[in-house]
Amino acid sequence: MKEPKEFDYFKAWLLFFLIGTLGGGLLGIIVGSFVAAFMGAGGASLAEITTVNRIVGFAIGLPVSYFTFRGVVGKFLFQKLWDDD
Numbered sequence: 001m002k003e004p005k006e007f008d009y010f011k012a013w014l015l016f017f018l019i020g021t022l023g024g025g026l027l028g029i030i031v032g033s034f035v036a037a038f039m040g041a042g043g044a045s046l047a048e049i050t051t052v053n054r055i056v057g058f059a060i061g062l063p064v065s066y067f068t069f070r071g072v073v074g075k076f077l078f079q080k081l082w083d084d085d
Contacts, residue, residue: 002081004060004077004081011057012073012076016069019068019071019072020068020069023064028061030054032056033051035049035053038054064084
């Protein structure tokens with residue numbers, strides 16, 4: 001087993017940050033638009049739509065963050081630990 005370098009940690013973190021932020025944001029925009037349209041058609045106020053979209057956005061961000069973290073750590077850090085010299 002070899003220890004990952006600081007740059008390996010930085011690459012993994014940067015990729016996690018970018019994919020998690022951009023992917024979660026894009027998915028949040030898509031799902032949030034559907035929620036807003038559905039609630040708006042049902043006569044909900046803007047404050048209600050905003051509150052529900054915040055909750056939905058947080059709920060969407062959790063699995064996106066988790067699976068991004070698993071993928072990045074598995075590919076960039078664990079692989080470095082078990083590679084032979």
